[in-house]
Amino acid sequence: MNIINVGYQSTNYYAMDIQGGKLLVDCGWPGTLPQFSAELKRKGIQIQDIKYFLVTHFHPDHAGMTQELKDLGIKHILLDVQNGFVAQMTEFFKGKNYPYVPISTNDSISLQVGESRKFLAGIGLQGEIIHTPGHSDDSVSLILDEGYVFTGDLHPVFMLSEDDVVSRASWDTIHKHKIKTIFPGHGK
């Protein structure tokens, strides 16, 4: 599996092969489309190659550019556990000086996490999307059967406090799968 980090501004965004193009995990701050395009170009990817994207959670550095990507015709996959969190992020940007484009989810692909394996198979990916709360309640992880997991901002176990049972439970769920490599939202 060809996984390419197309991140910038200290956040990782990952592009991977699907049928007829690429799937993107997470997208950047509002108004950073030029930076994103430049990063793609550097990695040999055309923005038109990206057919679908999902965000691990609706925080500005992972989802800020959602509508801008949608406006380019890239299909947004919205997980059932993320319903309602778009509004929270929109609230965050209110009155702040960001070129945030409010997200309209009516033409997003609504996907239940339980149906994600079937959906991903349909676009040529073997794996599933699971709910992994902890960093935020809307956090999801993409797990590929090859042993790759994209965890967004779920903190690594060694950074978790003893009483962070929610994050620990998320890692337990992740480790029910055979994991070879973890692709976090920040750092290596």
Ligand SMILES: [Zn+2]
């Ligand atoms: Zn983040």
